[in-house]
Amino acid sequence: MSAISRAIRACASRRNLSVQAPAAAAAGAGLAGRRAAAGRDGRDRRGGEEKKDGRRVQWVFLGCPGVGKGTYASRLSQLLDVPHIATGDLVRLALASPGPLADQLTEIVNNGKLVSDEIIINLLSKRLEEGEEKGELGFILDGFPRTIRQAEILEGVTDLDLVINLKLREEALLAKCIGRRTCSQCGGNFNVASIDIEGENGGPRMYMPPLLPPPECESKLISRADDTEEVVKERLRVYHDLSEPVEEFYRARGKLLEFNLPGGIPESWPKLLQALNIEDPDNKRSAAA
Numbered sequence: 001m002s003a004i005s006r007a008i009r010a011c012a013s014r015r016n017l018s019v020q021a022p023a024a025a026a027a028g029a030g031l032a033g034r035r036a037a038a039g040r041d042g043r044d045r046r047g048g049e050e051k052k053d054g055r056r057v058q059w060v061f062l063g064c065p066g067v068g069k070g071t072y073a074s075r076l077s078q079l080l081d082v083p084h085i086a087t088g089d090l091v092r093l094a095l096a097s098p099g100p101l102a103d104q105l106t107e108i109v110n111n112g113k114l115v116s117d118e119i120i121i122n123l124l125s126k127r128l129e130e131g132e133e134k135g136e137l138g139f140i141l142d143g144f145p146r147t148i149r150q151a152e153i154l155e156g157v158t159d160l161d162l163v164i165n166l167k168l169r170e171e172a173l174l175a176k177c178i179g180r181r182t183c184s185q186c187g188g189n190f191n192v193a194s195i196d197i198e199g200e201n202g203g204p205r206m207y208m209p210p211l212l213p214p215p216e217c218e219s220k221l222i223s224r225a226d227d228t229e230e231v232v233k234e235r236l237r238v239y240h241d242l243s244e245p246v247e248e249f250y251r252a253r254g255k256l257l258e259f260n261l262p263g264g265i266p267e268s269w270p271k272l273l274q275a276l277n278i279e280d281p282d283n284k285r286s287a288a289a
């Protein structure tokens, strides 16, 4: 067993977390292997495609359900050439393979609760191990960590560069979750909600147009079973209770970048890139033309 997998095992057991042996080794190899390759680049934690020492970014996205973590994490992962690892997707994959684990997860997810730290760490470790085998470097984690215990375990095995906390007005979150649709054939993500909210305290009005599917997807749209009004309200409550303290965990460590989404993707994406010190590829293209 490597020193790293011993470290994650020790870290997990100090926190009374039982991590299965192969998964623990994977998390060690996956997360901490990256740390070994990384070194610290110190001051400016933001931006930049590749670090001075040649490694790729190690970022985390935090934010309430419906805020758009998946959308922006996926765009950035393509831009920065790092894997986008969403624990919600790992949970949905596990749900899709029938068996006792799927039954257990269905009950939890469809009630808007969090899956246990043990299960999530094991799913994440397995995913990291697969990435390691493919030679993946860096990562953008989306939906993990969601509890202080998960944050402590992650902090114990890897050195994050930056934690991006996406924020959106509460009124928009519920509508965005309920409006989410996926094409069951091509897997494309859409949103049928049209959000138009008056400005707060004289602030600007917020308009988020729907992201409608092309005609060929229209009849194949499906919604997530946990995107009903009742379940989303419970997920928001759970986020405030268990995940909001994670924001403070990273704020105290100087790693948190707060980003208030000003509106839909066309408005927010360039501003997010600016906040991250990343050159906008669209501007680059038009400047070169």
Ligand SMILES: Nc1ncnc2c1ncn2[C@@H]1O[C@H](COP(=O)(O)OP(=O)(O)O)[C@@H](O)[C@H]1O
Residues within 6 Å of the ligand: 064, 065, 066, 087, 088, 089, 091, 108, 109, 112, 113, 114, 115, 116, 117, 120, 142, 143, 144, 145, 146, 147, 150, 226, 235
């Ligand atoms: N880090 C995690 N810890 C515990 N449960 C998780 C975690 N990530 C995902 N889940 C489970 O998967 C569900 C879906 O996650 P996700 O797609 O990230 O949803 P959301 O839109 O609420 O951010 C969550 O409601 C929760 O049950």
